[in-house]
Amino acid sequence: MVGKFGEAKCARLLKRNGYKILERNSKIGHLEADIIAINKTHILFVEVKTRRSDLKNPVRPGAAVNKDKKSNLIHFANSYTRSLPEKYKDRQIRIDVCEILVFQKGNRLKTDQINYIENAITR
Secondary structure (H helix, E strand, O other), X not given: OHHHHHHHHHHHHHHHOOOEEEEEEEEEOOEEEEEEXXXXXXXXXXXXXXXXXXXXXXXXXXXXXXXXXXXHHHHHHHHHHHOOXXXXXXXXXXXXXXXXXXXXXXXXXXXXXXXXXXXEEOO
């Protein structure tokens, strides 16, 4: 529930910034990207990490993007871009991380903080 909430928040953020969401939770074999988005200049592969801020967890959500996860995202982006339609081939590829902290208010989740990190992972 927390992860899906964070992905939805990140997707809305990207849309507000002019991106079209191509896919969510896209898989190629065992590889996955949470969000794939596109605008006139870029194709984004976004890893969304959502954590509850009301649990007093001192670790930033992005810290969960370890060496293996970074490698998997790079391989996913490379595989995915090979199958893109020709009209998207001129776009720059970027792998970003979106950290989202949430808290519980009654029976609903609320956003505490969003930290969007462009080029968090380089190919």
